[in-house]
Amino acid sequence: MNHSEKIITMSRRVVIAVALSLGLATTPSFAAGDPGKIGVVDYGKIFNQLPDTKQAQALLQTTTEPIQKELARLNGEYQKAIAAFNQLPASASKAVKEQKSKEVQLKGQALQKYQQEQSVAIQKKEQELDGQIKEKITKAVESIAQKEGFTLVLEKNATYYSTPEHDLTYKVIDQLNINK
Numbered sequence: 001m002n003h004s005e006k007i008i009t010m011s012r013r014v015v016i017a018v019a020l021s022l023g024l025a026t027t028p029s030f031a032a033g034d035p036g037k038i039g040v041v042d043y044g045k046i047f048n049q050l051p052d053t054k055q056a057q058a059l060l061q062t063t064t065e066p067i068q069k070e071l072a073r074l075n076g077e078y079q080k081a082i083a084a085f086n087q088l089p090a091s092a093s094k095a096v097k098e099q100k101s102k103e104v105q106l107k108g109q110a111l112q113k114y115q116q117e118q119s120v121a122i123q124k125k126e127q128e129l130d131g132q133i134k135e136k137i138t139k140a141v142e143s144i145a146q147k148e149g150f151t152l153v154l155e156k157n158a159t160y161y162s163t164p165e166h167d168l169t170y171k172v173i174d175q176l177n178i179n180k
Contacts, residue, residue, distance in 0.1 A: 036151030040162040042169040043155055046137050049178045056129035063125060067118045074114055078107040140175045144168050 047053055085100040145153050145168065153168060 037149050037166075038162075039145060039148075039150040039153045039166045039168045040156040040159055041141055041153055041167070041172055042157065043137065044157065045169055046172050046176070046178070047133065049173060050133060050137070050176060051178070052133050052136065056126075056133060059129065060122070060126060064122060067122070071111070071115060071118070074107070074111040078104070078111050081107045136176065137172065140172045141168065144171050144175060 081100070081104045085097075085104050088097060088100060141153055144150075148168075150168070156162065156167060156169065
């Protein structure tokens with residue numbers, strides 16, 4: 001599962017949970033048995049077509065390239081240290097063996113630390129970029145739902161059936177000026 005699919009799946013769950021809890025708890029028409037006007041939106045389709053998504057992916061790619069190069073360099077140093085340790089003659093002194101062992105350990109720790117730090121930094125950047133995109137889509141959905149009197153909007157892929165007139169996907173795409 002790639003990054004976009006993970007985000008879409010997570011976003012669907014959040015949108016559904018929030019929409020259901022807010023919609024059911026705050027709308028008096030639900031209590032009276034009238035569900036109001038319910039719409040659906042294909043969040044994944046909008047997310048994938050939005051130019052901001054492609055720009056975010058390109059930015060992440062340019063961000064990760066130097067990190068990957070540095071990881072490769074650190075890994076190379078680590079592998080060289082392992083090779084140097086393994087090539088020690090059996091007659092090498094205990095002090096030399098301990099020194100080479102310590103070098104291997106330090107290089108391995110440096111590699112692991114850098115990898116963990118950069119992984120956190122990249123994840124934070126992804127969340128920041130994706131959050132901005134999600135907010136943009138959510139505002140467009142809210143705007144259309146309010147204009148057209150929808151009391152609840154659900155993720156299209158989480159519904160069993162909906163009529164085409166309740167699908168707001170293309171209206172959101174139009175509002176966001178996404179070229180199809």
